[in-house]
Amino acid sequence: MANKIWVCIDQFKGEALVTSWEAVGTGRKLADEVGAGLTALVFGEGVENIANTAIHYGADEVLLADDPTLADFRPEPYAALLAKLAEDGSPDVILFPTTTRGRELAGMASVDLNTGVLPDVIELDVQGDKVTAIRPVYAGKLLARTECSSKPQLVTLRVRAFGMPELNESRTGTVTKVDALMAEDEIVTKVVEYATVGAGVSLTDASIIVSGGRGTSNRPQLIPPDEITDEKEQEIWRAQQGFKLIGELASLLGAAVGASRAAVDANYIPYSAQVGQTGKVVAPDLYIACGISGAIQHQAGMRTSKVIVAINKDPDAPIFKLARYGVVGDLHDIVPALTEALEDRLSY
Amino acid sequence: MKIVVRIKLVPDTAAKVVVEDGQVTWGDAPLVINPWDEFAVEAALQLTEQHGGEVIALSVGEESSREALKHALAMGCNEAILVSDYVIDPDTQRTAKVLAAAVEKIGDVDLVIFGKQSIDGDNAVTGTQTARNLGWPSLTLVSAVPALDVDAKTIRIERAVEEGRQVVDGVLPAVLSIVKDYGEPRYPSFIGIRKASKAEIPVWSLEDLGIELPNVVVSWSEIMNPPQREVTNEIVQGDSVEETAAALADKLFAEKVL
Ligand SMILES: Cc1cc2nc3c(=O)[nH]c(=O)nc-3n(C[C@H](O)[C@H](O)[C@H](O)COP(=O)(O)OP(=O)(O)OC[C@H]3O[C@@H](n4cnc5c(N)ncnc54)[C@H](O)[C@@H]3O)c2cc1C
Ligand SMILES: Nc1ncnc2c1ncn2[C@@H]1O[C@H](COP(=O)(O)O)[C@@H](O)[C@H]1O
Numbered sequence: 020m021a022n023k024i025w026v027c028i029d030q031f032k033g034e035a036l037v038t039s040w041e042a043v044g045t046g047r048k049l050a051d052e053v054g055a056g057l058t059a060l061v062f063g064e065g066v067e068n069i070a071n072t073a074i075h076y077g078a079d080e081v082l083l084a085d086d087p088t089l090a091d092f093r094p095e096p097y098a099a100l101l102a103k104l105a106e107d108g109s110p111d112v113i114l115f116p117t118t119t120r121g122r123e124l125a126g127m128a129s130v131d132l133n134t135g136v137l138p139d140v141i142e143l144d145v146q147g148d149k150v151t152a153i154r155p156v157y158a159g160k161l162l163a164r165t166e167c168s169s170k171p172q173l174v175t176l177r178v179r180a181f182g183m184p185e186l187n188e189s190r191t192g193t194v195t196k197v198d199a200l201m202a203e204d205e206i207v208t209k210v211v212e213y214a215t216v217g218a219g220v221s222l223t224d225a226s227i228i229v230s231g232g233r234g235t236s237n238r239p240q241l242i243p244p245d246e247i248t249d250e251k252e253q254e255i256w257r258a259q260q261g262f263k264l265i266g267e268l269a270s271l272l273g274a275a276v277g278a279s280r281a282a283v284d285a286n287y288i289p290y291s292a293q294v295g296q297t298g299k300v301v302a303p304d305l306y307i308a309c310g311i312s313g314a315i316q317h318q319a320g321m322r323t324s325k326v327i328v329a330i331n332k333d334p335d336a337p338i339f340k341l342a343r344y345g346v347v348g349d350l351h352d353i354v355p356a357l358t359e360a361l362e363d364r365l366s367y
Numbered sequence: 368m369k370i371v372v373r374i375k376l377v378p379d380t381a382a383k384v385v386v387e388d389g390q391v392t393w394g395d396a397p398l399v400i401n402p403w404d405e406f407a408v409e410a411a412l413q414l415t416e417q418h419g420g421e422v423i424a425l426s427v428g429e430e431s432s433r434e435a436l437k438h439a440l441a442m443g444c445n446e447a448i449l450v451s452d453y454v455i456d457p458d459t460q461r462t463a464k465v466l467a468a469a470v471e472k473i474g475d476v477d478l479v480i481f482g483k484q485s486i487d488g489d490n491a492v493t494g495t496q497t498a499r500n501l502g503w504p505s506l507t508l509v510s511a512v513p514a515l516d517v518d519a520k521t522i523r524i525e526r527a528v529e530e531g532r533q534v535v536d537g538v539l540p541a542v543l544s545i546v547k548d549y550g551e552p553r554y555p556s557f558i559g560i561r562k563a564s565k566a567e568i569p570v571w572s573l574e575d576l577g578i579e580l581p582n583v584v585v586s587w588s589e590i591m592n593p594p595q596r597e598v599t600n601e602i603v604q605g606d607s608v609e610e611t612a613a614a615l616a617d618k619l620f621a622e623k624v625l
Contacts, residue, residue: 027603031530044521094495094505115561119528123507126459135460135585138490155593157487159382161391164589165457208504211523215531223529272625290548291527296380297402297547305624316380326624327598328615334602345602345616346611356612361625364455364616 022056022080023148024049025110025171027101027125029118029193030061031092035069037183037224038116040076042176044184046114047077049145054112058082060099060104067194074192077182081192086199091210092120096201098127103200105132110171111148117175118223134169141180150174156321158296164321178223179302219252220275222292227305228324229269230277230294230352234310234331235261235287238351258287264354265309266279271358271365277301277321279311295320309350313338330354368420368517371470372411372444372480373494375401375455376428376435377487386592400435403482403545405442405552410509410545412443412481412553418515421445423473427465428455433568440563441555448473452572457488458585463496468576470501477517481544483508491544498542506537510548 023082026046045057050057059078061070063085070081076136082104090098101124105113113128117139125136140152150172156163167173222228236258240254243256262276277299278292294301296319306324311317313329313336321327322341329342329351339345346353378384382396400408411422424439425446426432436447439466450469455462470476479501481494498505506524510532514523520539525532555563573580603618605611619625 024373067491074448098499121604122491123495123505126492126504129492130463130496135458136490136492136496137585139491151588154489156489156587156590157378157384157391158380158489159593161386162591162593163457163587164591165585165587167585169584208506208535210533210535211529212534214533221529275398284551290546293547305619305622312368314381315383319380322596326619326622328619339600339602341598342600343598343622346615347602347604348608348611352608353612356608357615360612360616361611363618364620365625 021108021110022050022058023053023111024055025058025060025105025108025113026078027113027115027121028059028061028069029116029120029268030063030066033063033065035072036116036118037180038118038359041115041179041181041183042116043073043076043078045143045176045181047184049112049133049143050183052145053147056080058108058110060101062089070194075186075188077190079192081194082197083194084197084199088199088201088203088206093206093208093210094127095207095208096121096199097124098131098199100200101128102131104197112145113171113173115173117177121175125175129173132171134171134173135167136173136175137165137167139177140165140174141177143174159300159322160319177220191340220273222275222277222299222301224296225275225301226303227272227274228277228294228301228303229265229272229274229307229309230279230311231262231265231282231288231309232279232311233281233285234350235265235282236285237310238349242345255286258282258285261310261351262288264351264358268307268354268358271361279317295306308338308342309354312336312340313341327361368415368418368477369410369473369475370420370422370438370478370480371425371473371476372404372422373482374404374406374424374426374432374435374439375447375482375485376426376432377401377485377507380486380586386590389590391590398431398434401482401485402433403604404435406547406549407480407482407545408439408442408444409552410512410523410543410549413550414478414512414515417518420477420517423448425450425466425469427453427462427469436568437563437566438555438564441559442553447566447568449568449570450576451570453580456583457587458583459488459490459493460496460584461499461581463493464578464581465573465576466493466497467500468578469571470497472571472576476591477539478538479503479542481542483544483546494542494544501540501542504537504541506535506541507544508546509543510546
């Protein structure tokens with residue numbers, strides 16, 4: 020009997036993203052609840068080891084397409100292959116992690132399979148062959164219960180919303196090799212170049228985030244070097260001193276660095292760090308907001324963090340209403356002191 | 368070159384959106400152009416400034432969507448079209464089919480440009496679905512278009528993805544979605560606003576598009592306010608910065624989040 024629950028593994032350069040295992044774990048739970056088997060799909064080049072790990076995390080079967088045309092994710096060849104496999108295997112549900120690749124693959128495959136996508140869900144229930152999902156909408160201001168009336172039901176799972184399964188290296192399963200569907204000369208997009216950004220922790224995966232806002236530049240007693248004469252440049256220089264302190268705290272904690280839009284717009288830090296409604300939506304265990312007022316659009320990106328800490332000069336800043344712990348003061352004083360205090364405690 | 372840019376009307380980002388008696392409301396907060404779509408308009412305008420051509424703003428939605436289209440016209444779009452006898456619902460695939468049909472009716476389109484996502488539905492899949500319905504490549508999260516040759520029908524884009532920056536070559540016609548790195552959207556000019564207020568915005572029905580309304584596949588069976596998060600706010604204070612920091616550090620250890 021074909022397995023009714025499928026999971027697409029997201030990998031980058033031959034390494035599976037951790038959130039792919041969250042999806043495998045969720046798939047395993049759904050499969051157990053309805054008494055079905057779980058199939059994981061691994062597409063890429065040189066990804067055989069991922070297939071084995073998928074089994075160790077809970078898959079019964081892996082469909083493995085290992086081919087140079089699939090080395091870099093491109094939606095067309097991936098979606099064509101997924102759609103073909105799904106037509107043959109007719110799963111009830113296909114899960115994806117909500118990464119950019121997961122969303123694109125689900126979106127494209129939904130057209131080929133004439134079905135719909137339930138994107139970015141945070142809770143999932145299954146009854147028989149039907150799933151019901153809960154997902155944040157209106158930037159998390161509301162929740163929607165959502166369903167898809169046709170099959171397969173394509174669901175993307177929000178990163179970190181579902182727990183990690185346990186790795187069991189004695190679990191066994193079957194790996195079935197499948198061929199890519201499109202030849203290179205049929206694929207109209209070519210990946211020319213990749214410039215990966217630094218080794219830093221990615222915001223969406225991070226369990227701790229330290230973020231800075233406009234307050235990072237507000238330290239008049241810091242005197243910029245003489246060659247920086249432009250007022251705007253001086254402000255950026257001051258902000259960089261603030262972000263340096265934030266970076267030191269983050270690196271001690273293995274945390275990612277985030278920012279408010281005001282900090283991004285003022286060129287203190289690249290846009291990739293922006294948290295909020297028009298930036299990244301994150302939900303770490305610990306979010307430390309430094310010199311951020313807590314505008315509603317910023318809250319939309321971090322409100323569901325487990326523990327929020329606010330460091331701000333202004334005792335009336337809205338961020339304090341969200342914060343489990345608040346410190347009223349200058350981040351340029353508090354952040355390095357906190358780094359030091361944590362260093363002492365983490366060193367033994 | 369003919370570019371179609373997708374525009375959606377949404378409640379302002381600062382709106383307090385709540386569910387009352389099972390209905391979504393945002394009080395008297397204004398409806399505005401989806402902020403991500405402003406970046407899409409900016410990209411479309413820059414591309415036609417560099418390579419020639421026209422920009423057509425297209426929205427699917429109720430009559431009120433005119434407001435968002437007018438904003439796009441005021442920014443500098445040449446034309447606007449409203450597809451209006453289908454009320455948008457959570458089924459992005461359905462919206463994508465309508466959008467694709469409208470692009471086909473417009474005809475000879477080289478690029479269709481989307482915003483990254485809509486801030487009400489937060490789906491970020493409509494663009495890709497539209498591309499697939501059209502049979503065109505989908506190039507999402509575009510931060511720059513370093514090369515475009517309309518005659519040779521080639522395009523090179525840069526995208527901002529999780530792991531960094533990726534450069535991808537594709538062919539025209541294509542569907543793009545735009546992220547903020549592309550550049551700050553311009554403000555509507557005074558002349559633009561005057562022109563927009565007088566502009567005729569044709570309204571197309573599904574019949575005009577020659578399609579029947581696709582079936583609903585994805586639905587929201589319930590919409591609710593998120594559970595209230597009870598946070599106890601505690602201000603941590605000490606006699607010195609060091610003491611305050613030490614007290615905070617102890618509390619974070621006690622929370623077991625480190
Ligand atoms: C369409 C739209 C989308 C938006 N999307 C986003 C988004 O995705 N993300 C986002 O963050 N914002 C977003 N915004 C912007 C948002 O409304 C706020 O303007 C922004 O979040 C403010 O950033 P901030 O808190 O850093 O700056 P401010 O509001 O200026 O706050 C700075 C804070 O720092 C404190 N401070 C100053 N100096 C110090 C110091 N030395 N030590 C400690 N504290 C200090 C101040 O008391 C103040 O509270 C959006 C706005 C719009 C209109
Ligand atoms: N009804 C609509 N009319 C026009 N454009 C739309 C519509 N719905 C979505 N879009 C476009 O699709 C993008 C992604 O929307 P979504 O997939 O809903 O997050 C938006 O930024 C818009 O550019």
